[in-house]
Amino acid sequence: MVAPTSSTCPADHYCLTVVEIDRSTVWPYDEHGQPREFVYQRYGHPTGSEAERALGALEGGEALLFGSGTSAVLASVFALTEPGKTVALAEGAYFGTGVTLRELERWGLRVVEFDQTGSPPPADVVWVESPANPVLTVPDWGAVRAHRGRVVCDATLSTPVYLRALDEGADVVLHSATKFLTGHHDALIGALVVRDPALADRLREIRTRLGLTASPDSAASLLHGLETLELRMQRHTESATELARRLGAHPRVVNVRYPGLGGVISFDVEGDPIPVETATRLIRNQTSLGGFVSSMESRHRWEGDRIPVGLLRLSVGLEDVDELWADLESALAG
Numbered sequence: 001m002v003a004p005t006s007s008t009c010p011a012d013h014y015c016l017t018v019v020e021i022d023r024s025t026v027w028p029y030d031e032h033g034q035p036r037e038f039v040y041q042r043y044g045h046p047t048g049s050e051a052e053r054a055l056g057a058l059e060g061g062e063a064l065l066f067g068s069g070t071s072a073v074l075a076s077v078f079a080l081t082e083p084g085k086t087v088a089l090a091e092g093a094y095f096g097t098g099v100t101l102r103e104l105e106r107w108g109l110r111v112v113e114f115d116q117t118g119s120p121p122p123a124d125v126v127w128v129e130s131p132a133n134p135v136l137t138v139p140d141w142g143a144v145r146a147h148r149g150r151v152v153c154d155a156t157l158s159t160p161v162y163l164r165a166l167d168e169g170a171d172v173v174l175h176s177a178t179k180f181l182t183g184h185h186d187a188l189i190g191a192l193v194v195r196d197p198a199l200a201d202r203l204r205e206i207r208t209r210l211g212l213t214a215s216p217d218s219a220a221s222l223l224h225g226l227e228t229l230e231l232r233m234q235r236h237t238e239s240a241t242e243l244a245r246r247l248g249a250h251p252r253v254v255n256v257r258y259p260g261l262g263g264v265i266s267f268d269v270e271g272d273p274i275p276v277e278t279a280t281r282l283i284r285n286q287t288s289l290g291g292f293v294s295s296m297e298s299r300h301r302w303e304g305d306r307i308p309v310g311l312l313r314l315s316v317g318l319e320d321v322d323e324l325w326a327d328l329e330s331a332l333a334g
């Protein structure tokens, strides 16, 4: 559990923090005309710094917030590469990461894909995702550590509750904090966590120069989310483990992928998955994942032929597991 940040909370007691949001874009210099800790919101702001301390403590590194997971992707690429450099990207990793990296091919970046359950090819940066969204493979950390390139690990689906990727050998941990870390579908926000102080400085510089800063309101949502992260992740895992087991025994389900942790399951149905995803009542038919409300969608609609036509990605929320199963069962029967 995150250490309470409120000074009124006794040290041996768990308190939900009341987050005060300072939405100022600018703060006065001191009486000598010198900048204080906060100057202009694009450089940093009090709510963001507090959320960075909380996330950094969970990951064991220095955290930097960004306006989205995607802007954290962009900052990583700018910090770790230059024209002519190669990124080896895990196959089946978050679709948007590949889209963003390929957008940068016009600026001289090279992108190769590889199977992250084996050894990465020669590259300046190895980009893994644990587990990969939505194919749910996990990287071979031994092979990753043996590689000479810098390592980025997108740990959005694990969260620091299940993975401390810096300890595994990653140089940069990336989060779409929009998902589990915030957990309530109310903030678009990303984060990077690093241990190398020079890399942290470079990322902060890029964030400021490119304007990739997270808003104070999003940072406050993240702070709230982190307070319940461990409990939520345990519940997501318990329910998803049970649903994966029941799905595996269902005659209409041909393939269940579940890595044993977290709230995301991908399973295949025979034929068209759209009638299944539109038939649920409790489980919302919408994109994204990681919230307290369950959601499900076909990923083929977004990702095309790299994803099986019948694949449904289910993000298991915090609802009662038997009610979720009843909903899935009736949708699969329809």
Ligand SMILES: *Cc1c(COP(=O)(O)O)cnc(C)c1O
Pocket: 068, 069, 070, 071, 094, 096, 097, 129, 133, 154, 156, 157, 175, 176, 177, 178, 179, 188, 189, 190
């Ligand atoms: C959603 C997601 C992203 C992108 O994050 P945004 O906050 O939507 O920009 C990156 N990686 C993974 C694994 C994701 O699920």
